[in-house]
Amino acid sequence: VEGASGGGDSPVPAFLNWCRTVGLELSPKVSVSREGTVSGYGMVALEDVQRGELLFVVPRAVLLSQKTSTIRGLLEKEHGALQSQSGWVPLLLALLYEYLAEDSPWRCYFSLWPDLGNLQHPMFWSEGERKQLLQGTGVPEAVGKDLANISHEYSTIVLPFLEAHPDIFPLHARSLELYRQLVAMVMAYSFQEPLEEEEDEKEPNPPMMVPAADILNHVANHNANLEYSPEYLRMVATQPIPKGQEIFNTYGQMANWQLVHMYGFAEPYPGNTDDTADIQMTTVRAAALQGATTEAERRLVCERWDFLCQLEMVGEEGAFVIGREEVLTEEELSATLKVLCMPAEEFRELKEQDGWEEDDDEEDSLTLTNKTIPKLKASWKTLLRNSALLTLQAYATDLKSDQELLRNKETRAKLSWREEQALQVRYGQKRILHQLLELTSS
Template structure:
């Protein structure tokens, strides 16, 4: 993952690759950081430089010579990772491990970061001085609630952020604050500020990497643990900007982490990592930006299954008893519940099994529902072989009633947005008048609406 101040590569930014600076004398912090990299064995390939010029946003890594596929661009020795194991207060965190457990699993990492951020002599000082700029943190969790509600209506992002904030505040009051107060020799009074803690959470959310468990632990440890490891801060790697079709990848080895070119990179091109196969909603939520339609081929819209169920009621008009029975069956199957969604991507419905099962039950006759209730579970295996693909090309093959329900569901979802797709298109015609928050929120809404219109169109065929 990378920093919230990082952005995707826009068309304008991709063409801006000629003004490369050979000196960084105007940027004292960058010079100090580059010196720190050299002193700490990062072995930065001389074919790349850290710079603002030629980068699509803030700092980035730009090629000053042609780079071949599989070339190592830089490495990070494991002691230089900022984590609960490498911080100065590692012993304290280990000793109090049982007292700083939390649902997020991030507390020890955030406490390590909080301590090092406030430590003038931290060995990560040159890195933190360059990268940890709270003025650049612009994730929705740091926006005013009124602005989130206005800009993100209908996207699902605001609801996710509200849950995050509730969990963060609970975690701070019950776990973090008591720890800080137990160690006044390590943390000043300023660290007791919930707003500072929120920014630390945002920093970890946007900057941190999580090591693949298989490469971090052996098989015995894998069996004993939940399968995920602590997030860690990886200096320099988190400076790389994001694009879905990245040209570099971070590898994890026993002694070092390495950033490796995964395709040829030409002189003047920026080096890009990727945050993963993330929709605009998740990019905005975690990093504070989104990609313009149709650049993000991982974009999705998530529709609550409950909304699909109520769309079926609109189409079919169940009796009260029939509707109650169907909801009960779906609930027992784990489908009619908060957080369960129908995920629709740019090529069709991605949550095929859950959507198929739901539609099957919603259109099931009373007799078949009786049989299903007797079986007390999912549809039998013989039905699974009959499932049709739910991509847009094959939706036309579904029963008409299924298509009516899907179409109704998409239309109801479209009504939840503040503006129409036509109004969004007009606003997008001149993005220069928009703030970054308005622009990225608009990218998110417009992309989702395009997907929903594709779904309604597929149901007409």
């Protein structure tokens, strides 16, 4: 999050002027500001806003996408060569062109962007920083995959395209670093229009940039929402917003580790009601193997695990997602606990019939929530507890040291932005895992 720009050089007046020129209408009740916002620019209510009230309207022509960019013809023509795993390459090339073009129609929009050399996404942290601050949270692994994918996409698709069109892209456009920064901007600021219900089978819509809408910051308990119509996009208040309060959109139900990974910030505890902690599926297997005392028992655990893999309940890469109130991957976790803990005889029968029938065993109809977990079979609870303990061992610090850091005002004031965000991610996850320990120890 960048510091406020000095004195009178604010790009806001030029941006607002541009909005008027292109027909992007802001309600007189809102203002774009750095004052009174949680980070960078935000939008603040100048007067009381009622639920359902229109905050601003963005005509579709103002959106920046592969379809509206000055180079849309070229992107359309080369469509086949620009296919990638992410599906983002056409938008990224459009952004690269417009961002570097002196006369881009979106010049005033870019002036409100954060400084690209100063982005806070963990992909711009050093590997040491990521390991030290975020070990155990799942972020370093996610970033590792991102960086590998971005490099691959750049070298195999983007760079050849830039080299093939030197008349359109200046030499300094050929920069993996700049490409990575634009990926981070698309991660943090783009919007994806949801498919209509009847289009569910189709590919998802490509991302696009929505000026004004991307100024809004995120909280789980948001007060505004973007609505799509054929001609316009509208930001509408979803609850009353008192004068002086910040207007927040939602980026979806995001755990803090996802917020840090994709946006470079976390929501301070206990604000993020969507926070979760992951228990890797392979960790549950490790916990089950820990409980096996003989070679025969170990073989049986592996056999049961392979059976769960065949049922597609588990995999080497997956995780069980534990929320604050309930388990979000309930079906997979229930099946895993059931198969790993059932008597050998029962497992043999299950294998013979290739999975279970919809039986009416009460144990299976239990939802995995904070109320029901203490009522599970003892063997299930032991396995869950041991899995949570193993997960907690993956962090570089324990809950207690994070708690002390949060409580100690002096030490905390000295934390960098990155250290503070990482602390919130770790602390929220460990709270959920410790809660699971309590629920399984009764």
